[in-house]
Amino acid sequence: MKYVPRVALFLAIPALLFAVPWWLLVYTTTSGSSLWIGSAVFLLAFLALPGSMILGHGRTHSDTAAVVGDTLLGTIWVLFSWSVFGALARAVLIVAGVEDPVRSRVVAVAVPAIAAALLGWGAVEARRVPRIRTVPVPIAGLGAGLDGLRLLVITDTHYGPLNRRRWSERVVEAVNAQRPDIVAHAGDLADGPLERRRAQVDPLGKVEAELGRFYITGNHEYYGDAPGWIEYMTGLGWQPLHNEHRVVERGGDRLVMAGIDDPTGVTVPGHGPDLAAALSGADPDLPVILLAHQPKQITDAVKAGVALQISGHTHGGQIWPFHYLVRLDQPVVAGLSEHGRTRLYTSRGTGFWGPPFRVFAPSEITVLTLRAA
Structure with a gap:
């Protein structure tokens, strides 16, 4: 019985998503056999969505089902x-006096x-290689030797059921073309x-950054094998910040690159x-750059005096x-946003999760240019 509310919610949300377009596009515009056929199509799609999502993202991990469910969800x-x-x-057409069937057919x-x-x-x-976004970020206490440091951010690559090995290779080419000093992956790797998924992740081993490549876990790593991904990224030459x-x-100046786990990580010992x-053990006089997957982790970062x-x-x-x-x-x-003396940069992500669409939310590869403030 304790799962009844969850199941009800799991079905209620797609029911609402399907009910509104069904009413607008089928119920108000068709009749007779057309109404029944249109209703049957919507009903089948409604039943297919939770079924394919469970098969695709549940224990069976059916990539075919995941693609079907994700595409249907986005659509x-x-x-x-x-x-x-x-x-x-x-409603506006009704007020304007436009009569049916013209009104309903137009809509x-x-x-x-x-x-x-x-x-x-x-x-x-x-599916495109993300655009490069360059953002200057003033950092209090940043030494002259680090002024102008290029910290490149990729995140939320979500390598998944659609094989994006070639896309991964092109992303790495775009990253290296920026000649970053540091590269950070802020979680949700795959x-x-x-x-x-390892074949899609492998190209990340070719990322070049003179001062280091750093990686943290996102919430999606903890839906699978987070310790395994940490070990695998280490093998590719990245430094997980667990x-x-x-x-x-x-240039004789220093800063602290720190990273913390996603809150979902409490499910793993x-x-x-x-x-x-x-x-712990970091020089309190050095500016701190913190990798934390979720923006709401900024509360603790502010308390700790993190610069970015x-x-x-x-x-x-x-x-x-x-x-x-x-x-x-x-x-x-x-x-980029300010929270007291702490700044927060929230990336729109490099890849996509689930539905293979991005609408009015373009992906990005971000170059944060650190400036002494």
Whole structure:
């Protein structure tokens, strides 16, 4: 019985996502056999969504089912969002005196056309090599020798059921072309078993950064094999920051690169965020750059006097207007923000999770140029 509320919620959300477009595009515009056929299509899609998501992201890890479920989820989200706008447009047409069937047909054509265009564009955006975004960040206490240091951030690569080995290689080429001093991966490396995803992750071993390559776990590592990914990234030459820090030096000046686990890590013995442990033994006079997967970890970073926290997790919302829901859970969705003396940079992510679409939330490879302040 304790699982009944979860199951009910699991079914209620897709029911709402399908009900609105069904009402707008089928119920209000068709009749007779067309109504029954349209309703049957929506019902089958509704049943296919939770089934394919369970098969794809559950214990069986069926990549085919995951692709079907993820694509269906993204499609119905876009169709639902624009059906809401379509319902509003329909109300405006009623007030304007436009009669049926013209009123309903106009909306029934416009909504699917807009959704299809956005999904096509979103699919291209999700699969492209991310744009380079350069952001200057003033760091209090940064020595002259470190002024201008280029810290490149990738995050939320989410290597998954769609084989993106070639995309991974092209991302590495784009990263190396920026000639970064430091490269950081801020978590959510991959989804699914390590043995299935390692071929997509392997190109990261060719990332070049003179002062270090650092990696932290995101929440998705803890849905699989986080310790395994930490070990694997170590084998590729990266330095996992598992509640620990390293000191970076250039031109006689130093800074602290620290990293903490994602809060989901408490489900694994010996894991979970511990900022005190991460900064233990660090020189308190040195500026601290902290890798923390979720922006809401900024609360502890502020208390610890961290100069800059780098996060991902939000994907910038990934598919508009989902960012409004993300904002309910996180203090920031994307970009550079100030929290007292601590700055937070939240990346929109380098890859995508689940639905293979990005709508009004482009991916990014970020070059943070540290400046003495």
